Amino acid sequence: MADINCNAEMTAYHSDEVTLSLKQQQDMRTRRDAGRTRLHNGLDTAGKPQPREVRSQGSYQMRTMVQDPENDYDIDDGAYFQNDDLKDGDGLHLTPLAARQRVCDALKWDGRFKQEAEVKNNCVRQAYAVGYHIDVPVYRIIFVKDWQGNETERYELASGDEWITSDARAVTRWFNDKVKRLNQNDGELDEGQSDGSQLRRITKLTKKFARRADWKAKTTSGITITKLVVDHFMVSANRDDTALRETWRKIHAAIARSTQIAHPVVDKNLAENGDEQVTHFRTCLQVALDSLAVLDKDDCTRAQARQAWDDVFDTTFFSDQPDPDAAKKAAGGGSVMNVTKVEPARRDDGGGRFG
Template identity: 50%
Template sequence: MSVFDCGQDMTKFHNDEITLSKDEQDEMRKRRNIGRRRLEIGLDEEEHRQPELTCSQGSYAMHTMVQDADCDYDIDDGIYFAEDDLVDELGLPLTPQEAKERVCAALSRDKRFTSHATVLLKCVRQVYNEGYHIDMPVYRIREEDDGEGGVNEIYELAGNGSWEASDARATTRWFKGVVADLNKAKEGRGDQMRRVVRLTKGFARSRVDWKELTTSGIVITKLVVDHFVPSEGRDDEALLETWKAIRDQLKKSTQVAHPVNTSNLAEEGNAKVSFFKEKLDWALGELAVLEKGCTRSEARQAWDSVFDTDYFENLPEPKEEDKRAFFIPASQKSDVRHDGNGRFG
């Protein structure tokens, strides 16, 4: 059954209300760099060694961050130390807790912030006065003999009481690889999938009281990648059909596998995934009107209801030529906003 065409409406909504503008991207980069500089200065003042590398990860690195009216942004920046540099004054190796505390102490030397950095289970978090926060997972780099005269580097995260084999960069490579493969198969398909990820994350956080109850961005990303249904020139239809596929899968199981590790992102019965499934099921009920011969006004009201906005209803009526051909040629598709032609992703 055909779906009422709100393709242009959805593209405008994504560009105006969901993805970050060029100015916002630049601001995120500035905030990340400020956090890195604070850590560098703090470690020098504490007379500790600097990390071997720092690497953006999560939605920032995948280019799937979405706008937030409360400036509740989560910037993930992995801190990687050589194993020999994570030792105490006696040369004894630091525990995962001690490694995180070292980073936390270095960040906390800057007294200009209302909130001190805090140690969490798997990262160090610094909350900024503007509302956003930077999470710094702490890693150590171990070297192991590969058995052939060479060396393998093993990356381990300072977790809750143990060093856990982990490297978030592999997850970023996985996602970017999927996008690239889809784009090779069909120009713009991977870019559409990234937009569907952003739109789905925007929906999942569209109400303030949902934010703490719904599942994480990486779980949503994995679900979209696994169940993405492309629709050339129609982000609205791609979003709707992808949501249906995700809903159907979550009815069978709320377990979500990790894209690169043997562990799961979510286990069976996970409360946050279950909450997301419940809200997705509700949204699809609201959007059922799109397949029942509705009017444009009814279609826009449905999307407004789902995203808790009045954006769609306030859009102007499409021009006559748009009504005859309500799609975007593949050659014109990109994640571009009307703010200096900034591109994100």
């Protein structure tokens, strides 16, 4: 079959339409830092203890955030408090709700924001008029002993009315370690065959696909998509278009069997069997794979391949790119369309799940 190489188009799409611009990244850092200052000042004014640390987490820290035309971005910035610093005036430990309320009060202490911070089930949210919002999950640090009597730290999230074991920084480490291991293995494979940056790009392209305007309210979470991509990532040397399609095929096959998705670092599931959001994502993947079936035809043209990718991402970006075949012919050099034997993509499993 003909293999239409759309890697150049995919690379341009990732650069122009998926990755955040330097200005967007700087804007987010500025607002994140301003939020930290506001939290510090608010707690200081109220005479309450400061968190031991505040750490960015989630897609912002993993560098897998994608562009959104409505500026619907969230920055997760976890506040980690020593357990004994989360007490009320009577010396009693705060409930999870009271802990979140203390952080919320600190963020709105001077009343300067038109959209004041509000308490959510798993965080405190500060929204900005431009569309951004900062989520501040509240954690307590407690010390537990293992079976040998060694004391270790445990992190518990103020979630609803409970303190639940959780540490989003561990998710960031899990993903970044996966990227790092791919980078380290690169020298053992054929040149350009595997690098962690391709895993990050495929993750972002998949999240961009899932966040189409008519889908994003129905689809599954960013961490679930990231977990699926990591679990089923298919390496393809210098071909992000091939890697993306083959990864999607593997993901679709997996969630066709079961929509249960294990959390990458704690003993719980991100989604259960029958999960509606994962089911919706599966349906979207099937639509995309059906659109891309034209690539398997012997007579598939570059124009058809580009149109298929346009359909997948609900854009005209691919078809709007300059046609390298036309440019080559105009220069008298014939066609530069790559028609090659398709080699199977190679998978990197990483040796199982991260707990």
